[in-house]
Each structure stands twice: as structure tokens, then as C-alpha cells.
Amino acid sequence: LHYEQTMQALQCGKHVLCEKPITLTLEEADTVVAYAAERQFVFAVHHQLVCTDAVSVATQKLGGGEIGELYHIDALGKGREPAYDLEEIGCHALHLMMYLADAEPLEVRGRVILGGRKATLDDSASINDFYPQGRASGLGVRADCIAGEYLFANGITGRIMLPKLAVPRTEFMSFVLYGTKGR
Numbered sequence: 001l002h003y004e005q006t007m008q009a010l011q012c013g014k015h016v017l018c019e020k021p022i023t024l025t026l027e028e029a030d031t032v033v034a035y036a037a038e039r040q041f042v043f044a045v046h047h048q049l050v051c052t053d054a055v056s057v058a059t060q061k062l063g064g065g066e067i068g069e070l071y072h073i074d075a076l077g078k079g080r081e082p083a084y085d086l087e088e089i090g091c092h093a094l095h096l097m098m099y100l101a102d103a104e105p106l107e108v109r110g111r112v113i114l115g116g117r118k119a120t121l122d123d124s125a126s127i128n129d130f131y132p133q134g135r136a137s138g139l140g141v142r143a144d145c146i147a148g149e150y151l152f153a154n155g156i157t158g159r160i161m162l163p164k165l166a167v168p169r170t171e172f173m174s175f176v177l178y179g180t181k182g183r
Contacts, residue, residue, distance in 0.1 A: 003028040006043070010035055015042040020091055024138055047095040058100065058177060067179030073097045073158040074176040079165035081131035082112070083140025086162055089173055093160050094150070100177065103152035110148040112141050119143050 003023040009016050022045055023029045036043035049055060061067055075093040077085040098104060112119040119141045127137035150158040176183055
């Protein structure tokens with residue numbers, strides 16, 4: 001219902017802070033963004049991770065020089081179906097990396113592995129077809145692992161690993177920050 005509710009709020013002259021996914025299709029997302037921009041309304045996606053105690057501690061350690069100069073960030077998913085994890089937490093992981101790195105990505109590279117080979121478009125389906133316990137989702141690729149690597153504008157690198165585990169390891173993502181004095 002995010003598309004319908006967001007459009008109603010914008011049409012009533014309200015700024016909108018929306019949880020992800022903002023919509024279920026790219027066309028709806030483009031419509032929301034264009035409508036808000038044309039009318040000069042704020043439209044933002046909620047990324048609550050930057051407001052957590054853990055991120056506050058991490059930024060204090062970075063600011064205080066405890067781990068030295070930040071040069072790399074690792075993010076590890078929850079261990080669910082990788083396409084579902086990518087849709088559910090991928091944007092949060094990238095947003096937090098951008099926040100901690102204080103830079104935009106210049107380069108992005110990724111891989112999707114299934115059965116020891118690169119997955120193909122033939123491996124794609126509705127995520128709910130192969131992960132029915134998740135929330136309503138869009139299309140995804142069946143995978144054993146999805147991995148992404150980022151190079152940020154200031155030279156900091158990042159990596160996200162979304163492995164599929166028989167028993168999801170946790171209800172949380174994890175991050176490791178690497179600096180010149182430690183992690």
C-alpha cells in the first residue's frame with residue numbers, strides 16, 4: 001500500500017517519510033519521486049540504522065580515532081534467502097556504508113552464485129515463489145549467495161555478503177569497520 005498511501009499524502013500537500021519498499025514497481029517509484037519533486041515536497045525513504053546505539057558508538061570510535069582512518073566496511077546479511085535479504089536490507093546496508101564512509105559509491109560490482117555457477121535470468125522468479133515466508137516481494141534470482149563490492153569517492157571500500165543459510169544465523173545484520181589502527 002506504500003504507493004497509494006504516499007500518493008494520497010503528497011496530493012494532500014504533505015511531506016512523506018516512507019518505509020521501504022517505496023513501491024512494488026519501478027514505474028510507481030518514478031511517479032512518486034517525480035510528483036514530489038514537481039511540487040517541492042520532501043519524499044524520503046526511512047533508513048533507521050543511522051539512529052541506533054551501535055552506529056552512535058561506531059561514529060564515536062571513528063571520530064575519536066580509536067580504529068584509525070576508516071578504509072573498509074563489511075556488511076553481512078541475516079542468512080535468509082539472498083534475493084529476499086537484498087530486497088529487505090540491501091538498501092539499509094548501502095545507506096549505512098555511505099553514512100559511515102561519508103561518501104557516495106563510484107563503482108559497484110556484484111555477483112550472484114547458485115549451485116557453484118553464476119546465476120542467470122533463467123533463475124529469476126517472484127521471490128515469494130521461493131521464499132513464501134517473506135513479505136510481499138518483487139522479482140529476484142534464486143541464489144546461494146549474493147555479494148556486492150563498493151568503491152566510495154574517498155577511496156573507502158565496502159562489501160556486502162548475503163549468504164543463504166539452512167538456519168538463518170540472526171535477526172540482525174552485522175557490520176565490521178576496518179581502520180588503520182584496528183576494527
